[in-house]
Amino acid sequence: MxxxxxxxxxxxxxxxxxxxxxxxxxxxxxxxxxxxxxxxxxxxxxxxxxxxxxxxxxxxxxxxxVRGAAASGTDEGEGEGQGEGAEGLVERLLGTLGVKLGEMPQGSLAMMRSMLTHPEAAASARQVLGAQIDRLAESIPGEDARLRAALIMTVMVGVTVGNQLLELDELRGVPPEEIARLLRPSLRALTGPDVS
CATH class of the missing domain: 1.10.10.60 (Homeodomain-like)
Known part of the structure; x- marks a missing residue:
């Protein structure tokens, strides 16, 4: 046959x-x-x-x-769960480090690698991050919640870029739990009710 x-x-x-x-x-x-x-x-x-x-x-x-990357960029749980305490919010964000430091989808890597040199990739990244910042800000008290949410997302993007694109030895050989341990105090400070 x-x-x-x-x-x-x-x-x-x-x-x-x-x-x-x-x-x-x-x-x-x-x-x-x-x-x-x-x-x-x-x-x-x-x-x-x-x-x-x-x-x-x-x-x-x-x-x-990269269309799938832009659509799925909000699926990592960042910013979800309105009304949860700062502790739960920080732990959920830190829980995404395994993805950010591990094997990322190629669409996400393509967008990240291109976002600083290509306007379309930059616009897609801004859209994804903007949605994550919006949702995260809903869980943070205070008038400057969006600013604090943007700072948190910038830290998370920086860790991802340092590991995935720059391949910094200091990040690549470290377990996500260790990086989470070191980031936890600063993220808690940014999600707390009084940052002054």
């Missing part, structure tokens, strides 16, 4: 998925500026013209490849 021939629509979906997977990996590895349509096509084992036919431009390919 021979193999069943897939319908054209299914072949197209699989090819598109293969191109997006290749793009995500390349954008994560080298960022937007250094990634090329030819390199994506080579990795996906398709003709560069097919990449352009499916996506139209490098910009659209980038948007499609």
């Amino acid at each position: 021979g193999e069943r021939v897939l319908p054209r629509a299914e072949r197209r979906r699989r090819t598109e998925r293969r191109i997006l997977d290749a793009a995500r990996a390349l954008f994560a590895e080298v960022g937007y500026e250094r990634a090329t349509i030819r390199a994506v096509a080579r990795s996906a084992e398709v003709d560069p013209a097919l990449v352009m036919q499916y996506f139209g431009s490098k910009q659209e390919l980038f948007q499609q490849s």
Whole structure:
């Protein structure tokens, strides 16, 4: 018995998925500026013209490849649970360090690697962080809750960038629990009722 021939629509979906997977990996590895349509096509084992036919431009390919990262960027539990105490809020934030210091999704890495050099990636990162700051601020008392929430998120992004992109030895070899132990007092200070 021979193999069943897939319908054209299914072949197209699989090819598109293969191109997006290749793009995500390349954008994560080298960022937007250094990634090329030819390199994506080579990795996906398709003709560069097919990449352009499916996506139209490098910009659209980038948007499609990080779309999942922008949507899932709020799924780490940051800022959820209105009304919980500062203790629970801090512990939940510190609980995300395992993800931030471990194996991150390629879409998230692509966005992070590209956010400082590409306007679309920067806008996506601002949108994701803005939503996390909004939710986090709802759990922090005081008129300056948004500022404190932004400072907390900046610390968490800094730890992630230091580990994932800069590959700082001082962060890479340390268990998340140890980093959490050291961050806990400052995050508690930022979530408490009186920071003056």
